[in-house]
Amino acid sequence: MLNLLIQILLIAAAEIFGATKGSFTGATNKSGFIEEANGGILFLDEAHALKNYQNLLLKVVEEQKVRKIGGKKIFQLML
Structure with a gap:
């Protein structure tokens, strides 16, 4: 089953x-x-649909850092 x-x-x-x-x-x-969108504006409509990824989105906003899916490098953001 998929x-x-x-x-x-x-x-x-x-x-x-x-x-x-x-x-x-x-x-x-x-x-x-x-x-x-680093340093600019990113509008995410219907972000509630991300379900399990909402916690990652909150972490990005709080820590101003992002890591790609499957990645090891952390990118500093200017929010």
């Missing part, structure tokens, strides 16, 4: 936080929306 909701949430999280190659099937090294 849970498509989990796959969709993982892809959405990779778009927001970024991803490293090999972190999940089909993943490539990619900057996320948060990293690209």
Whole structure:
């Protein structure tokens, strides 16, 4: 059985936080929306739909740091 909701949430999280190659099937090294919007404004509508990733989003806001899905390097942000 394949849970498509989990796959969709993982892809959405990779778009927001970024991803490293090999972190999940089909993943490539990619900057996320948060990293690209660094120093600017990022509007996330329907953020409640991220479910298990909401805690990561809160951590980014509180600590002003982000780590890509599957990554080890932490990026400092200017929020």
